[in-house]
Amino acid sequence: MQPTSDFATALHNALSDALADKRRRCEEIDPVIGEAAGMLAEFVLDGGKRLRPTFAWWGWLGARGDTDPAVVVRAVAALELLQAAALLHDDVFDGSTTRRGRPTVHVRLAGAHRTAGWSGDADRFGTAGAILLGDLALTWADDVLRDAGLPPVALRRAGPVWSAMRTEVLAGQYLDLRAQAAGDETEESALRVALFKSAAYTVARPLQLGGAIAGAPAALMDAYHRFGSDIGIAFQLRDDLLGVFGDPAVTGKPAGDDLREGKRTLLVALALRAATASGAAAAGDAVRAALGCATLSASQLDAARGALVALGAADAVEKRIATLTDSALAALDNSPVEPAAARRLTELAHAATRRDS
Numbered sequence: 001m002q003p004t005s006d007f008a009t010a011l012h013n014a015l016s017d018a019l020a021d022k023r024r025r026c027e028e029i030d031p032v033i034g035e036a037a038g039m040l041a042e043f044v045l046d047g048g049k050r051l052r053p054t055f056a057w058w059g060w061l062g063a064r065g066d067t068d069p070a071v072v073v074r075a076v077a078a079l080e081l082l083q084a085a086a087l088l089h090d091d092v093f094d095g096s097t098t099r100r101g102r103p104t105v106h107v108r109l110a111g112a113h114r115t116a117g118w119s120g121d122a123d124r125f126g127t128a129g130a131i132l133l134g135d136l137a138l139t140w141a142d143d144v145l146r147d148a149g150l151p152p153v154a155l156r157r158a159g160p161v162w163s164a165m166r167t168e169v170l171a172g173q174y175l176d177l178r179a180q181a182a183g184d185e186t187e188e189s190a191l192r193v194a195l196f197k198s199a200a201y202t203v204a205r206p207l208q209l210g211g212a213i214a215g216a217p218a219a220l221m222d223a224y225h226r227f228g229s230d231i232g233i234a235f236q237l238r239d240d241l242l243g244v245f246g247d248p249a250v251t252g253k254p255a256g257d258d259l260r261e262g263k264r265t266l267l268v269a270l271a272l273r274a275a276t277a278s279g280a281a282a283a284g285d286a287v288r289a290a291l292g293c294a295t296l297s298a299s300q301l302d303a304a305r306g307a308l309v310a311l312g313a314a315d316a317v318e319k320r321i322a323t324l325t326d327s328a329l330a331a332l333d334n335s336p337v338e339p340a341a342a343r344r345l346t347e348l349a350h351a352a353t354r355r356d357s
Helices: 007-029 031-045 051-062 069-076 078-094 105-116 122-146 152-182 187-214 218-245 266-278 281-290 298-310 313-333 339-353
Strands: none
Touching: 007 031, 007 051, 007 069, 007 122, 031 078, 031 105, 031 122, 051 069, 051 078, 051 187, 051 218, 051 339, 069 078, 069 122, 069 187, 078 105, 078 122, 078 152, 078 187, 105 122, 122 152, 152 187, 187 218, 187 266, 218 266, 218 298, 218 313, 218 339, 266 281, 266 298, 266 313, 281 298, 298 313, 313 339
């Protein structure tokens, strides 16, 4: 496979092959485990933007990597399993009922429990099962990276990046949970969650993973970190806007889910700060009333949306996205990245921050 061939197809095939092998091994344990592994495989293969392995691929190309491209594709496929683990756990933590327009895994497992008439609480079974499948995905991610066939020196270089990324995404999930529980509405908390829960493992670390496999110089690894952190945060800020203002038919999630789940995003933090500073108590109350409201009505959602716009928070987040994108592209421009990769990373940066789903 040439470096410029159809990466998406090669990635899908690599994932399919790895997951088929994993499922066979699970079936050897017990057909029931094979069935659960099949549900996980379906979740991984059915949809998703594949951003993380794509950034890793271009991070490798940008560093002029000379490893067999097919091996690199197999290695970066591990990022999709890390992503699956995070999504399965997030859906449980947030009590989400849909993902990509379909029932979430814990909802599907609870439904299977009810249909079969098993004993015990169906929802608790669904939650426990989804957590275990998320753990399985995380385990498989390690296996896929290790068994991809990378030269030993490249695998050793990738190790610290991979280790840091796993720790950071789990830390980000905990920070998110704690911010919701503690009601932390500060801008600093929102940005810290965005950095570690999303930015680090969406763009920055995948780029560095590709760079590490290629043996990128320190200057390029630093540029990847700066570019990736800024674009990753901008990506999450776009996600925050879509979580409130997005079209469910496009996003695949119910309208206002972030508000319903009580997410203390930068959008919310800026709105509440503006409400306090301007004395707009009614607007601030509309936002607070929506936060964590499991029975959020259409009228309450409309009121919260109106307040977020009127307080200038939505516009401020849009401006922050633009500023972060400009900063990221400047870091890329001043780096020793291969020119064709720089052009593609610029395109990916715009796609990640201007999307509607």
